[in-house]
Amino acid sequence: xxxxxxxxxxxxxxxxxxxxxxxxxxxxxxxxxxxxxxxxxxxxxxxxxxxxxxxxxxxxxxxxxxxxxxxxxxxxxxxxxxxxxxxxxxxxxxxxxxxxxxxxxxxxxxxxxxxxxxxxxxxxxxxxxxxxxxxxxxxxxxxxxxxxxxxxxxxxxxxxxxxxxxxxxxxxxxxxxxxxxxxxxxxxxxxxxxxxxxxxxxxxxxxxxxxxxxxxxxxxxxxxxxxxxxxxxxxxxxxxxxxxxxxxxxxxxxxxxxxxxxxxxxxxxxxxxxxxxxxxxxxxxxxxxxxxxxxxxxxxxxxxxxxxxxxxxxxxxxxxxxxxxxxxxxxxxxxxxxxxxxxxxxxx
Amino acid sequence: xxxxxxxxxxxxxxxxxxxxxxxxxxxxxxxxxxxxxxxxxxxxxxxxxxxxxxxxxxxxxxxxxxxxxxxxxxxxxxxxxxxxxxxxxxxxxxxxxxxxxxxxxxxxxxxxxxxxxxxxxxxxxxxxxxxxxxxxxxxxxxxxxxxxxxxxxxxxxxxxxxxxxxxxxxxxxxxxxxxxxxxxxxxxxxxxxxxxxxxxxxxxxxxxxxxxxxxxxxxxxxxxxxxxxxxxxxxxxxxxxxxxxxxxxxxxxxxxxxxxxxxxxxxxxxxxxxxxxxxxxxxxxxxxxxxxxxxxxxxxxxxxxxxxxxxxxxxxxxxxxxxxxxxxxx
Numbered sequence: 001x002x003x004x005x006x007x008x009x010x011x012x013x014x015x016x017x018x019x020x021x022x023x024x025x026x027x028x029x030x031x032x033x034x035x036x037x038x039x040x041x042x043x044x045x046x047x048x049x050x051x052x053x054x055x056x057x058x059x060x061x062x063x064x065x066x067x068x069x070x071x072x073x074x075x076x077x078x079x080x081x082x083x084x085x086x087x088x089x090x091x092x093x094x095x096x097x098x099x100x101x102x103x104x105x106x107x108x109x110x111x112x113x114x115x116x117x118x119x120x121x122x123x124x125x126x127x128x129x130x131x132x133x134x135x136x137x138x139x140x141x142x143x144x145x146x147x148x149x150x151x152x153x154x155x156x157x158x159x160x161x162x163x164x165x166x167x168x169x170x171x172x173x174x175x176x177x178x179x180x181x182x183x184x185x186x187x188x189x190x191x192x193x194x195x196x197x198x199x200x201x202x203x204x205x206x207x208x209x210x211x212x213x214x215x216x217x218x219x220x221x222x223x224x225x226x227x228x229x230x231x232x233x234x235x236x237x238x239x240x241x242x243x244x245x246x247x248x249x250x251x252x253x254x255x256x257x258x259x260x261x262x263x264x265x266x267x268x269x270x271x272x273x274x275x276x277x278x279x280x281x282x283x284x285x286x287x288x289x290x291x292x293x294x295x296x297x298x299x300x301x302x303x304x305x306x307x308x309x310x311x312x313x314x315x316x317x318x319x320x321x322x323x324x325x326x327x328x329x330x331x332x333x334x335x336x337x338x339x340x341x342x343x344x345x346x347x348x
Numbered sequence: 349x350x351x352x353x354x355x356x357x358x359x360x361x362x363x364x365x366x367x368x369x370x371x372x373x374x375x376x377x378x379x380x381x382x383x384x385x386x387x388x389x390x391x392x393x394x395x396x397x398x399x400x401x402x403x404x405x406x407x408x409x410x411x412x413x414x415x416x417x418x419x420x421x422x423x424x425x426x427x428x429x430x431x432x433x434x435x436x437x438x439x440x441x442x443x444x445x446x447x448x449x450x451x452x453x454x455x456x457x458x459x460x461x462x463x464x465x466x467x468x469x470x471x472x473x474x475x476x477x478x479x480x481x482x483x484x485x486x487x488x489x490x491x492x493x494x495x496x497x498x499x500x501x502x503x504x505x506x507x508x509x510x511x512x513x514x515x516x517x518x519x520x521x522x523x524x525x526x527x528x529x530x531x532x533x534x535x536x537x538x539x540x541x542x543x544x545x546x547x548x549x550x551x552x553x554x555x556x557x558x559x560x561x562x563x564x565x566x567x568x569x570x571x572x573x574x575x576x577x578x579x580x581x582x583x584x585x586x587x588x589x590x591x592x593x594x595x596x597x598x599x600x601x602x603x604x605x606x607x608x609x610x611x612x613x614x615x616x617x618x619x620x621x622x623x624x625x626x627x628x629x630x631x632x633x634x635x636x637x638x639x640x641x642x643x644x645x646x647x648x649x650x651x652x653x654x655x656x657x658x659x660x661x662x663x664x665x666x667x668x669x670x671x672x673x674x675x676x677x678x
Contacts, residue, residue, distance in 0.1 A: 083582065087678075092630065092632075093582055093632060093634040094630070094632050094634075096580045097578050097579070097583075097632040098632075100580055100581060110364075110576065111364075111576045111578050111631045111632075112578070114631035115630075115631050115632050118629075118631065118632070
């Protein structure tokens with residue numbers, strides 16, 4: 001028994017190491033699996049049918065249990081430990097051979113005795129190699145997986161509890177031929193409006209945050225879905241820089257200064273407004289060819305862009321679009337207010 | 349059919365440690381004889397104590413015959429030499445019957461009746477003469493005129509062949525190639541080895557100065573000891589995987605293989621690997637032992653497709669790719 005002591009202690013150490021590694025691996029996998037489950041549940045909740053919170057919480061818990069509990073319960077066998085020593089700790093197949101020889105007991109005694117002696121002499125070195133293996137768990141990977149899972153759970157928590165009904169009621173219902181009101185077809189813009197509001201909220205637009213749908217529903221206004229949608233839309237319009245143009249309006253005609261205009265042409269349902277300034281020439285506001293010819297007599301070199309900039313009145317007169325309405329409800333920046341006033345004075 | 353058996357030599361009981369020391373001493377003695385061919389010497393010793401035969405291929409003057417002489421001298425085994433030529437007859441190898449003193453035919457054993465046979469330039473012998481070696485190498489017996497005679501134990505054949513001057517040669521058939529445990533190539537020595545050669549062998553052949561460090565009984569004892577090496581299930585599976593990896597496939601390096609290694613190659617692989625384990629002072633096999641002998645065991649047991657030859661691949665390069673992939677899966 002004394003001769004088996006080094007081998008058994010080594011196998012015990014290896015077993016503990018393998019269990020620790022299995023638990024770490026299971027924890028990582030559980031974190032990512034929870035994230036996947038929550039995303040799936042969220043998608044089902046938003047697009048098909050509302051999922052009760054208890055079920056939504058039970059599914060990730062069940063997933064984590066299925067992954068972590070076996071790692072906790074399973075005990076690596078002696079053969080698995082011996083194989084690990086053979087592969088990773090310089091065992092040179094001795095440990096698995098010895099275990100098989102002991103189990104089979106059909107080999108020559110001299111070979112087995114020599115092998116036992118060899119194994120006992122190598123146990124110390126193998127234990128040292130085991131000690132040199134990284135013992136610290138991969139905290140960063142585990143923390144990342146756990147953080148992602150917690151974040152996904154938190155995102156699910158801010159989702160409207162009965163979003164499919166809300167989405168269905170945000171658009172006017174069409175009158176069916178039989179006289180019943182058929183469920184209105186959901187547009188992508190309206191369907192994703194609460195979602196975009198919810199997902200934008202933690203993004204950092206603290207000053208322009210839309211009211212949380214869950215908060216709104218908690219105060220009992222979830223039946224007034226159209227009003228909520230309007231609130232979300234107004235919040236979205238507030239979150240845009242002032243320019244007054246709706247996504248479908250002609251921004252060039254709206255009179256943004258050439259070169260400083262911000263491209264606002266985006267699909268509100270699927271894209272966030274780009275903040276990248278796009279140099280743009282005021283094509284519609286520049287003078288026509290007759291004006292250009294008259295201006296050409298004033299300079300030997302002519303840059304239509306600089307000339308257009310030099311004559312804002314001509315540009316404004318040439319603008320075909322209607323001036324933006326002065327929406328008193330909207331909060332405009334000082335520069336935008338000046339801009340609106342300038343439009344008013346020109347058109348009057 | 350009459351059976352005539354020689355008096356068997358009783359094997360000496362040799363321990364694992366004694367076997368390892370003997371193998372080390374033998375390698376050291378041969379390395380002093382053939383300078384700069386350490387890997388070749390190691391493989392030859394491995395093959396002989398695995399009970400196999402060796403085919404050495406190399407250019408003239410690289411020390412093949414010198415190695416064979418030194419091996420026979422170090423092992424203390426009576427050796428014979430067969431210089432193969434196109435007019436060599438099978439009876440020149442196995443023996444013939446002559447009229448004795450009493451007027452009766454009596455069998456005169458050929459050079460194959462020896463513990464250590466050096467067959468020089470074996471590819472110059474005719475297929476008929478080459479086939480005379482087949483039964484001797486595989487069955488370790490010779491049948492002549494209806495009488496089967498056992499060859500002495502131990503019995504080793506070390507054959508050489510030149511890869512040049514192929515005019516008038518008869519390449520060994522695959523069946524006979526498969527009977528060699530190892531096929532080894534003699535590399536050209538390095539500059540350092542060439543310089544050392546001048547100090548070792550300039551006016552005399554060092555093989556003639558070698559003293560025997562063992563005898564036939566000891567050699568048999570070491571062979572028996574190597575056979576008692578323990579083999580784990582992991583190593584057996586690894587060896588089988590390697591043999592199966594050499595079978596023709598539709599992708600990977602094996603796509604160039606026309607015929608893969610035979611089951612006899614699997615046996616040869618394990619037998620040779622056991623000797624490597626004893627050389628390392630172990631009584632158990634490791635997968636690294638298998639990997640160390642895989643190339644010399646398999647290189648003459650696979651046949652490449654024509655596409656492989658067009659691609660510029662050789663048996664060695666294909667097998668190296670296979671062995672590398674096999675090791676990564678262990």
